Amino acid sequence: MFTRFRSFAHAISRRRRVESDLADELQFHLDARVQDLISQGMAPEEARRRARLEFGATDRVREECREARGLRVIDTIVRNTRFALRLLRRDPVFTTTAVATLALCIGANTAVFSLVDAVLLRPLPYPDPARLAQVVVTYARNGESTVQSALTGAVWEAVRDRAAGLDAAAISESTPEVNLFADGHALSVRQQRVGSGFFRVLGVPPFMGREFTADEDRQGGPPVAVLSHAVWLSQVGGDRTIVGRTIHLRGEPYTVVGVMPPDFRTGWLADVWTPLRPTTTGEGGGSNYSVIARLRPGITEPEADAQLQRIGTDVIRGVDGPNAASGRLQQISLQRGMTEEVRQPLLLLWGAVALVLIIGCANIAGLQLARSSVRAREIGTRVAIGAGRGAVVGQLLTESVVLAVLGAAAGIVVGWLVMAALMPALVTTFGLWQPAGLSVRLLGVSIVVAGATGVAFGLWPALTATRTDLRSAFAEAGHRGVAGRAHPWPRRLLIVIQMALGITLLVGAGLFVRTFLSLNTQPAGFDPTGVFTAHISLQDARYKTTEQVVRLFDESLFRIQSLSGVVAAGVMLTPPYERALNLGFMPTDGRTGNFTTNACYVTPGALRALRVSTLRGRSITEADRAATEHVVVVNEAFVRRYYPQRDILGESMRLGGTARNVVGVVGDVPVKSGWGNYGPLAAVPTVYLPAAQMPDASISMIHTWFPPTWVVRTVGDGAPLLLGIQKAVGAADPLLPVTGFRSIDDVRADSLALQRLRAELFGGLALLALVLTFTGLAGLIAHGVAQRSHEIGIRLALGARASRIVGRTVGQGMLLAAVGALAGVGLALAGARLVERLIWGVRPGDPLTYVVAVVGLLCVAAVASLVPALAIARVDPARTLRSE
C-alpha cells in the first residue's frame, strides 16, 4: 500500500519528469527494434514503419502506463480544470459577473461569520468554559422571557450562602477613566471591582502574586489591587518586585497583590482589579452586581437551578425588573449571559447575509443555466462523438468548482477588507472583546460555503444539459427559422425567489434606516449649536464631600466663563444623549409602589448653557445652596408619567433620602434610557437637582459610576476651547486630566452608533441584493433576446414593430418582478416580527417602508428589463434574412 502511495505521490510531484522518462523509454524501445530489424537485413525506412506497426499506438500505451500508476483521475481533473479555465477566459463577462457575485456574497458571509464566531460561537478563553455560568433573574412576560443579570447585594449573599453547587463571585461593571499613579507615572485606566474568587471562578490564576482573599473583599478591608499584564509592563516596566508595593488609584494608596497573565481577557475590559466589597445597602441595595459562577464538580445544571430556586422569590424583590413575582433565579451559561444583548441583532445580521448568499447563488445558477442552454450544441456534439454522460457532468462540475474556488479566494479577501474597515465600529457595538480574525475554522466555513455553492449551482444545470437528446439539442440551439423551445421556468423561478428575498432585505434595511432617522432627528429640547462637553473623573480621595466637589466646579467654571467666545458653561452629572443615573423616589402624596426616574445634578449654568427651556416655575439657580430649601426641577416626561393632569408645582417627594419640593418644569432632552421601555434615545422622566444640595455619601458613590460633564456653549472653535478648559481646570486642580472632549453632536452620533451601524450594514446588504437582482433579471432578459434574435429578425422582416416586441419583453420581466415583490411583501411581514424589538419610532408593518421597497425594486426591475430589451431595436432584419 505504502509503495503504491509513494509511486503515486512521486508520479504527481514529478509529473513532467515521469512523462519525459516514459517518452524516452518508449523511444529507446522503438529505436532498438529498428536496429534489430535493420541488422536482419530490412531497409531502414521499412524497418521504422514495421517497428511502429508492431508497437501499436504509442499514445494509447502511454495512457495505459499512466493509468497503471493511478494517474488517470488526476489527469482528468487537470484536463477538466484547464478546459474550464480556458472557457472562463473566453467568456470574461460571465466569469467576471460570477466571480464578483461570489466574492461579494462569500465576503459578506466571511466577515459576518468571523464576527458571529468571535462573539457567539467560540468558547470563552478559560479552562472548561462549559461549566461557567451566570446567575440571573428571568421574567416571563407575554410569552417572552427577559433576562436580568444586574442583581442586588441581597441576591449575591443568598447565592453565596445557599447555592452550595456553585462556586460564585460577584462583580461590578468596569469604570473607565480612573487615574492610576505608580512609579511617578500617571495613566487613565479602566478599573473593575471584583469579588474574591473572581479569577478562581474563571480558572485563571495570577501570573504573579495572588488574587483577593475573602478578608480583603469586605467593607473596611485593606486596599489591594491586581494589575493586568499590559499595565504592569507599561506602568512599572515589568518590574517583578511590584507585588507588595503601593500604587495610587484615584489618589488613594493600594497594595499590589498580583499581576494577571498576558492573554487574560474578559468582556468587561479592565486594566486594574480591586475588591468589590459587596454590601446589601447603598450600592448593594440596587441592581449593581453581576454574579458569575463555576458549577462545582458533579453538579449538573438542573441541580444548580434547583438550588437557586430554593432561595425563593423574596430575595429578588429588590431587583430591577418588570414584575418581581414572576421572576425566577436561575443560571445560564456565562457565554450566553455575556452576549444576551447582541445575540439577536447578530443572528439577524447573519440571517441577512445568508439571504444575500442565496440571492447570489440564484444568480449564478441562472447564469449557468443560460450558459448551458447556449452550450447545448457543444455538449450535444460531445455526446454525439462518444463522450459519456459522466464525463460531461464531470466537466461541467469542474467548471462550477473552479468558479467557486476563484470566488471563495476573492471572497476571503473581500471579507478581510470589510472586517478591517468595520472593526472599530464592531468592537464597540457588538461588544467584541476576543480577537476576531481569519481563523482556520473561518476558512473552513468559507470553503464549505463556496463548495456547496459550487455543487449546488453546477450540478443542476449539468443534469438538465445532459438530459438533452441530440436532435433537440441541435434543434433548440435555434438555427432553424424559429427559436428553440427554451426552458425558461427554472430561471424565472430563480428571479421570483431573488425578488422576494430582495424585498425582505429592503424592508429590513428600511425599518432600520427609519429607526435611525427617527432617533437622530427627534427634537433635542435644547440648542445644540456650539455646545461642547468634556469629562473629568472625580474618583479621587480629595473629592469625598459635596463641598469639595462644588468648589472645584465653581472655580473651574469661573475661569471657563471668562474664556473668549464662551457664552455659558456649567457642570452636570451626565450630558444629553448619554446614559443617566437611575434613582428610586417616593411621592409624598400617599401613593405607594416603585417609582424610578433619571436623576442628574446640575450647576445653575448647565441648563442655561444648553438653553433648555423652563416651562413652568423656575430652573436651578445660584440661590440653591446647601443650606437653602432642598428643591428639584423635573422634565415634562416626568410630569407625563407620574403627575398627569395635576399641577406638580408645590408637590414634594423623597429622593435619595431627602425630601425636596418641586419648583419647576423644564423641557425634555433625549438620553439613553437604560430602564423602562423608552428605546435607545428618548425623553425619559428626569429630575434635576442642584449639585450643591447633593448628600456627601451619594456624590462620592455616584462619581465611581459617572465622571461629571462640563458643558460649554461657545461661539468659537472647539480646539482653543479644549485648551482653555484644560487651563481653567488645571488652575483649580493641576492633577485632574480632562477627557472625552466632544461637540454635543458627536455625543449624539456616538450614542446612536449601534443604530447607525445597523442601518448601514443592512442598507449595504440590501443594496448588494438589489445589484444582484438587477444582474439576474437583466441576464435573463438579455439571454432570452439573444436566443430569439433570429426569430425577432424574421418578425421584424415580416413587419412587426420593434417597440411592441420590446414592450412585451419588458412586460415579461415586470410580471416576474411583480410576482416576486408580492411574495416578498408576505415574507417581509412575517420576518419583520423578528426585528420588532430592535426598531423604534416605526412599526414593523410600516406601510411607507414597504411601498418604497416595492417601488424601488420594481424600478430596478424595469431598468433591468428595458436595457437588454433595447437590443431588439438593433436587430437587423436584412442580416437575419441573408443568413437564412
Add this chain to the structure above:
Amino acid sequence: MGSGADLLPGTLDLLILKAVSLAPLHGYGILLRIQQLSRAMLQIEQGSLYPALYRLEHRGLISPEWGVSDNNRRAKYYRLTAAGRNQLRREAEEWRRLNDAVEYVLGATPQEV
C-alpha cells in the same frame, strides 16, 4: 517477430518477473529474453509490455533505474525487488500446480475414469 503461442491472461506479469530475476533488463531486453527463453514460442505484444511494467513498478515488485545500454544509449533497467522475488516464487508455484493439474486432466485414459 513471427507468430507464436498466445499468452494466457495473467502470465505476462509472471514472465516479466522471471526475466528480470535473472539479470536487470530494459523493456526491449525483457521482450527478447522471454522470446529467447521460450525458444521463440511466446510472442509478447509490444504495446502491452510497458503498461505491465508500470503496473509492477507501481506495486513495488520491480524497481527501475537509468543505465547505459550495449549501444551506449540511456535506457531504463528494471530489477527485481525483495517483494518481487516473493511474488515470483508464489506465482511460479501457482503456475506449476495449475500446469500439473491440467497435465493430469489431459493425460487421463479411459481406464482411469
